[in-house]
Amino acid sequence: MRQQVGAGPAFDGVNADRAADEALLGGVVAAVVAAGAHLRERFTPDARPGSLAEVVAAIHANDAASLRFLREPLERLRPGAAWAEDELESGALPSGEWWVTDAVEGNINHIHGMTEWSVTATLVRDNRPVLTAVHLPLTGDTYTAVRGGGAFLNGVRLRASAKAGLDAALVGTGQARPGESADTFRRIGLSVAAMLSSALVTRVSVPATMQLIQVAAGRMDVFWQFSDVRSGLLAGALLVAEAGGTVTDAAGAPWSLSSPDFLAAAPALHAAAVEVLAPIR
Structure with a gap:
Protein backbone atom coordinates (compact mmCIF):
# COMPACT_ATOMS: atom_id res chain seq x y z
CA MET A 1 0.00 0.00 0.00
CA ARG A 2 1.62 3.22 -1.19
CA GLN A 3 0.89 6.21 1.01
CA GLN A 4 2.82 9.40 0.34
CA VAL A 5 1.20 12.03 2.51
CA GLY A 6 2.99 14.23 4.98
CA ALA A 7 5.75 16.74 5.43
CA GLY A 8 9.07 15.09 4.77
CA PRO A 9 9.05 11.29 5.29
CA ALA A 10 6.50 9.04 3.63
CA PHE A 11 3.15 8.88 5.34
CA ASP A 12 3.48 5.43 6.92
CA GLY A 13 4.84 3.69 9.98
CA VAL A 14 3.54 3.27 13.48
CA ASN A 15 1.80 6.27 14.99
CA ALA A 16 2.64 6.39 18.69
CA ASP A 17 -0.35 8.66 19.33
CA ARG A 18 -2.86 6.51 17.47
CA ALA A 19 -4.68 5.24 20.56
CA ALA A 20 -5.07 8.77 21.91
CA ASP A 21 -6.30 9.98 18.53
CA GLU A 22 -8.82 7.15 18.28
CA ALA A 23 -10.13 8.14 21.70
CA LEU A 24 -10.86 11.62 20.29
CA LEU A 25 -12.72 10.38 17.27
CA GLY A 26 -16.15 10.00 18.88
CA GLY A 27 -16.08 13.60 20.05
CA VAL A 28 -15.00 14.85 16.63
CA VAL A 29 -17.81 12.92 14.96
CA ALA A 30 -20.31 14.33 17.43
CA ALA A 31 -19.16 17.87 16.61
CA VAL A 32 -19.45 17.52 12.83
CA VAL A 33 -22.82 15.79 13.17
CA ALA A 34 -24.18 18.56 15.40
CA ALA A 35 -22.99 21.25 12.99
CA GLY A 36 -24.41 19.29 10.09
CA ALA A 37 -27.82 18.94 11.71
CA HIS A 38 -28.04 22.71 12.03
CA LEU A 39 -26.98 23.18 8.41
CA ARG A 40 -29.59 20.67 7.31
CA GLU A 41 -32.26 22.83 8.94
CA ARG A 42 -30.94 25.81 6.98
CA PHE A 43 -30.89 23.92 3.68
CA THR A 44 -33.59 24.25 1.05
CA PRO A 45 -33.47 22.86 -2.51
CA ASP A 46 -35.32 26.02 -3.55
CA ALA A 47 -32.43 28.34 -2.66
CA ARG A 48 -31.58 30.69 -5.54
CA PRO A 49 -29.28 33.60 -4.58
CA GLY A 50 -29.64 36.36 -7.13
CA SER A 51 -26.38 38.30 -6.97
CA LEU A 52 -22.76 38.06 -5.88
CA ALA A 53 -23.59 40.04 -2.73
CA GLU A 54 -26.31 37.54 -1.83
CA VAL A 55 -23.97 34.61 -2.50
CA VAL A 56 -21.24 36.05 -0.27
CA ALA A 57 -23.69 36.90 2.52
CA ALA A 58 -25.23 33.41 2.45
CA ILE A 59 -21.81 31.75 2.56
CA HIS A 60 -20.70 33.82 5.57
CA ALA A 61 -24.00 33.19 7.36
CA ASN A 62 -23.69 29.43 6.87
CA ASP A 63 -20.09 29.39 8.07
CA ALA A 64 -20.95 31.33 11.21
CA ALA A 65 -23.96 29.13 11.96
CA SER A 66 -21.96 25.92 11.59
CA LEU A 67 -18.96 27.13 13.59
CA ARG A 68 -21.21 27.80 16.59
CA PHE A 69 -21.68 24.05 16.85
CA LEU A 70 -18.23 22.98 15.65
CA ARG A 71 -15.50 25.10 17.16
CA GLU A 72 -16.13 24.96 20.90
CA PRO A 73 -16.46 21.14 21.10
CA LEU A 74 -13.28 20.63 19.09
CA GLU A 75 -11.30 23.12 21.15
CA ARG A 76 -12.56 21.43 24.30
CA LEU A 77 -11.43 18.03 23.00
CA ARG A 78 -7.89 19.26 22.34
CA PRO A 79 -7.30 22.47 24.31
CA GLY A 80 -3.69 22.79 23.19
CA ALA A 81 -4.47 22.64 19.49
CA ALA A 82 -4.52 25.89 17.52
CA TRP A 83 -7.34 26.79 15.14
CA ALA A 84 -6.77 27.49 11.43
CA GLU A 85 -9.04 30.48 10.98
CA ASP A 86 -9.20 30.90 7.20
CA GLU A 87 -10.49 27.85 5.35
CA LEU A 88 -9.13 29.18 2.04
CA GLU A 89 -5.57 29.46 3.34
CA SER A 90 -2.80 27.32 1.90
CA GLY A 91 0.72 26.23 2.75
CA ALA A 92 2.36 24.67 5.77
CA LEU A 93 1.23 25.43 9.31
CA PRO A 94 3.49 26.22 12.27
CA SER A 95 4.59 23.13 14.21
CA GLY A 96 2.28 21.55 16.74
CA GLU A 97 -1.37 20.57 16.61
CA TRP A 98 -4.01 22.39 14.58
CA TRP A 99 -7.67 21.95 13.87
CA VAL A 100 -8.32 22.44 10.16
CA THR A 101 -12.04 22.47 9.45
CA ASP A 102 -14.46 23.40 6.75
CA ALA A 103 -17.67 24.39 8.48
CA VAL A 104 -19.56 23.97 5.20
CA GLU A 105 -17.41 22.16 2.65
CA GLY A 106 -19.27 22.84 -0.57
CA ASN A 107 -20.99 25.93 0.82
CA ILE A 108 -21.59 27.18 -2.73
CA ASN A 109 -23.68 24.06 -3.37
CA HIS A 110 -25.65 24.41 -0.12
CA ILE A 111 -26.69 27.98 -0.85
CA HIS A 112 -27.80 27.04 -4.38
CA GLY A 113 -29.99 24.16 -3.24
CA MET A 114 -27.60 21.39 -4.36
CA THR A 115 -26.74 18.35 -2.29
CA GLU A 116 -22.94 17.99 -2.50
CA TRP A 117 -21.81 19.54 0.78
CA SER A 118 -20.49 18.37 4.12
CA VAL A 119 -18.85 19.34 7.41
CA THR A 120 -15.21 18.38 7.93
CA ALA A 121 -12.80 18.44 10.85
CA THR A 122 -9.18 17.29 10.69
CA LEU A 123 -6.56 17.25 13.43
CA VAL A 124 -3.14 18.09 12.00
CA ARG A 125 0.03 17.35 13.93
CA ASP A 126 3.27 18.87 12.69
CA ASN A 127 1.70 19.31 9.25
CA ARG A 128 0.43 15.74 8.98
CA PRO A 129 -3.28 14.89 9.13
CA VAL A 130 -3.76 12.34 11.91
CA LEU A 131 -7.52 12.23 12.41
CA THR A 132 -10.50 13.30 10.32
CA ALA A 133 -14.29 13.15 10.19
CA VAL A 134 -16.43 14.16 7.21
CA HIS A 135 -20.19 14.24 7.76
CA LEU A 136 -22.81 14.45 5.00
CA PRO A 137 -25.95 15.76 6.72
CA LEU A 138 -28.39 15.00 3.90
CA THR A 139 -27.53 11.29 3.84
CA GLY A 140 -26.38 10.83 7.43
CA ASP A 141 -23.09 9.33 6.23
CA THR A 142 -19.87 9.90 8.15
CA TYR A 143 -16.39 9.14 6.81
CA THR A 144 -13.63 8.76 9.38
CA ALA A 145 -9.93 7.96 9.53
CA VAL A 146 -7.16 7.88 12.09
CA ARG A 147 -3.60 7.72 10.82
CA GLY A 148 -2.50 4.10 10.73
CA GLY A 149 -5.98 2.80 11.56
CA GLY A 150 -7.77 2.66 8.21
CA ALA A 151 -10.61 4.64 6.66
CA PHE A 152 -14.29 3.98 7.30
CA LEU A 153 -17.77 4.91 6.15
CA ASN A 154 -20.28 4.53 8.98
CA GLY A 155 -17.90 2.05 10.60
CA VAL A 156 -17.37 -0.07 7.45
CA ARG A 157 -13.81 -0.15 6.17
CA LEU A 158 -13.11 1.60 2.87
CA ARG A 159 -10.89 0.31 0.05
CA ALA A 160 -9.60 2.30 -2.89
CA SER A 161 -10.42 1.14 -6.41
CA ALA A 162 -8.68 -1.94 -7.78
CA LYS A 163 -8.83 -0.72 -11.40
CA ALA A 164 -5.62 -1.14 -13.36
CA GLY A 165 -6.35 0.86 -16.51
Missing part, protein backbone atom coordinates in the same frame (compact mmCIF):
# COMPACT_ATOMS: atom_id res chain seq x y z
CA LEU A 166 -6.97 4.56 -16.90
CA ASP A 167 -9.20 3.75 -19.88
CA ALA A 168 -11.74 2.36 -17.39
CA ALA A 169 -11.36 5.14 -14.84
CA LEU A 170 -13.76 7.75 -13.52
CA VAL A 171 -11.58 10.75 -12.69
CA GLY A 172 -12.20 14.27 -11.50
CA THR A 173 -10.87 17.69 -10.65
CA GLY A 174 -12.26 21.08 -9.72
CA GLN A 175 -11.63 24.70 -8.87
CA ALA A 176 -10.40 25.19 -5.31
CA ARG A 177 -11.57 28.77 -4.80
CA PRO A 178 -12.73 31.82 -6.75
CA GLY A 179 -10.08 34.07 -8.15
CA GLU A 180 -7.32 31.57 -8.81
CA SER A 181 -4.53 32.79 -11.07
CA ALA A 182 -4.80 32.72 -14.84
CA ASP A 183 -1.96 30.18 -14.85
CA THR A 184 -3.91 27.88 -12.54
CA PHE A 185 -6.98 28.12 -14.75
CA ARG A 186 -4.78 27.34 -17.76
CA ARG A 187 -3.43 24.20 -16.08
CA ILE A 188 -6.92 23.08 -15.06
CA GLY A 189 -8.13 23.42 -18.65
CA LEU A 190 -5.16 21.55 -20.09
CA SER A 191 -5.48 18.77 -17.52
CA VAL A 192 -9.18 18.28 -18.21
CA ALA A 193 -8.50 18.05 -21.94
CA ALA A 194 -5.69 15.55 -21.31
CA MET A 195 -7.82 13.39 -19.03
CA LEU A 196 -10.77 13.50 -21.44
CA SER A 197 -8.44 11.79 -23.92
CA SER A 198 -7.01 9.34 -21.38
CA ALA A 199 -9.70 8.32 -18.90
CA LEU A 200 -13.14 6.83 -19.44
CA VAL A 201 -15.09 9.73 -17.86
CA THR A 202 -13.83 13.06 -16.48
CA ARG A 203 -15.87 15.18 -14.13
CA VAL A 204 -15.25 18.75 -12.96
CA SER A 205 -17.05 19.74 -9.79
CA VAL A 206 -16.66 21.22 -6.32
CA PRO A 207 -15.82 20.72 -3.53
CA ALA A 208 -12.68 18.59 -3.46
CA THR A 209 -13.66 16.62 -0.37
CA MET A 210 -16.83 15.32 -1.99
CA GLN A 211 -14.74 13.79 -4.77
CA LEU A 212 -11.99 12.54 -2.47
CA ILE A 213 -14.41 10.54 -0.33
CA GLN A 214 -15.45 8.80 -3.54
CA VAL A 215 -11.81 7.95 -4.30
CA ALA A 216 -11.41 6.59 -0.76
CA ALA A 217 -14.56 4.50 -1.20
CA GLY A 218 -13.40 3.13 -4.56
CA ARG A 219 -16.28 4.72 -6.47
CA MET A 220 -13.96 7.17 -8.23
CA ASP A 221 -10.44 6.33 -9.31
CA VAL A 222 -8.43 9.56 -9.55
CA PHE A 223 -8.73 13.12 -8.27
CA TRP A 224 -6.27 15.94 -8.88
CA GLN A 225 -6.24 19.65 -8.12
CA PHE A 226 -3.90 22.47 -9.05
CA SER A 227 -4.16 24.21 -5.71
CA ASP A 228 -2.92 23.95 -2.14
CA VAL A 229 -6.01 25.08 -0.21
CA ARG A 230 -5.48 22.95 2.87
CA SER A 231 -9.05 22.66 4.22
CA GLY A 232 -10.28 21.05 1.01
CA LEU A 233 -7.49 18.48 0.80
CA LEU A 234 -6.44 17.32 4.26
CA ALA A 235 -9.50 15.27 5.17
CA GLY A 236 -9.63 13.55 1.79
CA ALA A 237 -5.87 12.98 1.71
CA LEU A 238 -6.01 11.05 4.98
CA LEU A 239 -9.11 9.09 3.95
CA VAL A 240 -7.63 8.07 0.58
CA ALA A 241 -4.25 7.11 2.06
CA GLU A 242 -5.89 5.05 4.81
CA ALA A 243 -8.11 3.35 2.22
CA GLY A 244 -5.00 2.14 0.39
CA GLY A 245 -4.85 4.83 -2.27
CA THR A 246 -1.80 6.82 -3.31
CA VAL A 247 -1.52 10.51 -2.47
CA THR A 248 1.24 12.63 -4.03
CA ASP A 249 1.65 15.87 -5.90
CA ALA A 250 0.85 15.92 -9.62
CA ALA A 251 4.41 14.94 -10.50
CA GLY A 252 4.38 11.92 -8.21
CA ALA A 253 6.45 13.35 -5.34
CA PRO A 254 5.27 12.96 -1.72
CA TRP A 255 2.47 15.41 -0.97
CA SER A 256 2.65 17.88 1.89
CA LEU A 257 0.99 21.16 2.79
CA SER A 258 3.82 22.89 0.94
CA SER A 259 3.04 21.11 -2.34
CA PRO A 260 1.63 23.33 -5.10
CA ASP A 261 -0.74 20.66 -6.43
CA PHE A 262 -2.35 17.38 -5.43
CA LEU A 263 -3.11 13.92 -6.78
CA ALA A 264 -5.02 11.03 -5.16
CA ALA A 265 -5.40 7.81 -7.10
CA ALA A 266 -6.14 4.13 -6.94
CA PRO A 267 -2.70 2.55 -6.48
CA ALA A 268 -2.57 0.79 -9.85
CA LEU A 269 -3.60 3.99 -11.67
CA HIS A 270 -1.23 6.42 -9.98
CA ALA A 271 1.63 6.11 -12.45
CA ALA A 272 -0.68 6.56 -15.41
CA ALA A 273 -2.26 9.64 -13.82
CA VAL A 274 1.18 11.15 -13.19
CA GLU A 275 2.12 10.50 -16.82
CA VAL A 276 -0.89 12.57 -17.91
CA LEU A 277 -0.56 15.37 -15.37
CA ALA A 278 3.17 15.86 -14.78
CA PRO A 279 3.85 17.54 -18.16
CA ILE A 280 1.21 20.21 -17.46
CA ARG A 281 3.28 23.07 -16.00
